[in-house]
Amino acid sequence: MRTTTSAASRETASMRIMVAIKRVIDYAVKIRVKPDKSGVETSNVKMSMNPFCEIALEEALRIKESGRASEVVAVSVGPAQCVDTLRTGLAMGADRAIHVEFPGTLYPLSIAKILKALVDAEKPGLLLLGKQAIDDDCNQTGQMIAGLLKWPQGTFASKVVLDEENKVATVDREVDGGLETLCLDLPAVITTDLRLNQPRYASLPNIMKAKSKVIKKLTPQDLNIEIRSDLEVVQVTDPPKRKAGVILSSVDELIDKLKNEARVL
């Protein structure tokens, strides 16, 4: 059913996009496992915004710049330093930010629950996330929050097109067999994949503007969420070193090794 143009533009103009971003060890850093195998070395290591979260934020900004949204809110859950990542988000162009401070370990389900509380309060028309974080590679948060909210989800998005009235999002998904196109009724959850866009750099004028933008501080208690750890990390180790290859001198030798050593023939 078509609404009148003015009502439609009012609706378009008032859509809010929420983007969840995560602070992770910079993608280019060589990861070192701590000697006690309890985790990886994070002290004195460069931290940055998760690359997929950056892509999600970039997409939100582009949607806003095309006139389809009025506000982009960046949110992050984690220790005090998350503020740095949110500042980057604000410098890219997000309008305001929310930091839910929690110093301990957080798993996707806890994040999803917190995001649900934020979505209930902020009522965005679209929730964008990176498909996964490069530190744990879980690829769960987007799917979990969609379940909790009972919202449709378009994961591994390589293209997102909103219709004129912001009622439907057409999402191309990168799947094993190629591309799958879904139409989602809004509000919806979309998680972003690598080829969706190339994020902008933080320009100095925008960094300047970002200084006056608000970062709201909350705790999980403020949202009535209890962080429970259902998982316990027992040990973190380096992958086993690859053994050097062996150069064989004949096909007979190859067959012999495949039969007797590798036992695949």
Add this chain to the structure above:
Amino acid sequence: MASTPVRNKSFSTVNSDDIIYFKKILGEKGVVEEEEKLDDANTDWLRKYKGSSKLMLQPRSTQEVSQILHYCNSRCLAVVPQGGNTGLVGGSIPVFDEVIINLRSMNNILSFDKVSGILVCEAGCILENLISFLDNEGFIMPLDLGAKGSCQIGGNVSTNAGGLRLIRYGSLHGSVLGLEAVLANGTVLDMLGTLRKDNTGYDLKHLFIGSEGSLGIVTKVSILTPPKLSSVNLAFLACKDYTSCQKLLSAAKTKLGEILSAFEFLDINAMDLVLKHLDGLRDPLPSSKHNFYILIETTGSTESHDKEKLEAFLLQSIESGLLTDGVLAQDINQASAFWRIREGIPEALMKAGAVYKYDLSLPPEKMYDLVEEMRGCLGAEANVVAYGHLGDGNLHLNISTRQYDDSILTKIEPFVYEWTSKHRGSISAEHGLGLMKANKIHYSKSLETVQLMADIKKLLDPNGILNPYKVLPTSVLPQRGEEEPKKEA
């Protein structure tokens, strides 16, 4: 091409007995006679110079280097010490049939002290490999340059390479604590100290640093490496004119002070060239065309402190009109992309055709005047591209044309050298003299100084077999030869 030398007749030619001897010392693998491999070793990175050596030797130890040199000296066979062959003045390849002594097989790291940061390694270690090794230990090399994937530390030391971080870590004369070198007659000079302070006698290692292989072959290096600091920030900025660039440099030195680790500039011609010829790069400031681009890097130990300091400085610079625009890298990937633009200019110039390359130290206020004069002089005939280590007063002036053309060359030389000399600049800030500027030293050094250099050369290499025809002018060195050189394309 610049004045072509004449082959020194006192040098012998390699014969089969020589090959037998070398194979005995180095083994079959250490003696290279295949044309394809020699082709590469005979040609410089710019593809501007080509020698006609028929033999390349690859020693694996200082002992082998010593034996080879002793033999070559006794036979009066000229040699060219070679590392990564990334030099830009034709210093690392033969002019005629000099024997190439390539140090690539001497690539071991000998020791590293985690407390002092002192690294001892063989001269054939590739710079990038040293950087990786040190990265694991929490340290970095005090120098960094675009050629790091191929250049060897022995070559870096022999050419006193400068690079992107000289402004922060100083020159190799400061960071090299010791070295081991082999003289022309095979004598091994062990000056491989690992001491920060050692005032016992004349500090001879400084003779070898920057002598471009003409006084001895560097075989081992001991170098002081700075700790790797976690907070690195990089800004890509735009200025409307050269005066703003200079003022920005002064402001950066005062306001950023101890955290400033690089200050590079490139002009709009350089930017356009890079974006045109290299894949996968995008303009960080696409909204408008800018005349000058500046890269400022800071390195420190506290992220929040450094970022705050840098942002405050940059915002102030915009407000005062020194900058017209800029972006700040938010992660290492973005920083690499910015560096790729600056470091990719030489490659882009190569792809664009022929390039006349000049590496000059000039008073900062005067630097760009030369670029503009050159542009005025050449007009549409050539693309005059300028970039460089503005923080060190080092201009890389490059004149890009479709093909090499002597009529263009006559408009450039000796004008560039005379202009530089008039302003008491250096005609080679960091690239060295090599073959290209072998007869040009008088533009930057006095007669007496050059004469003493010649005396030292004669003392250390009486037969003149080490990298002949390079560095010092033929007028101060004995030349006994009338054989005509092969014509180069």
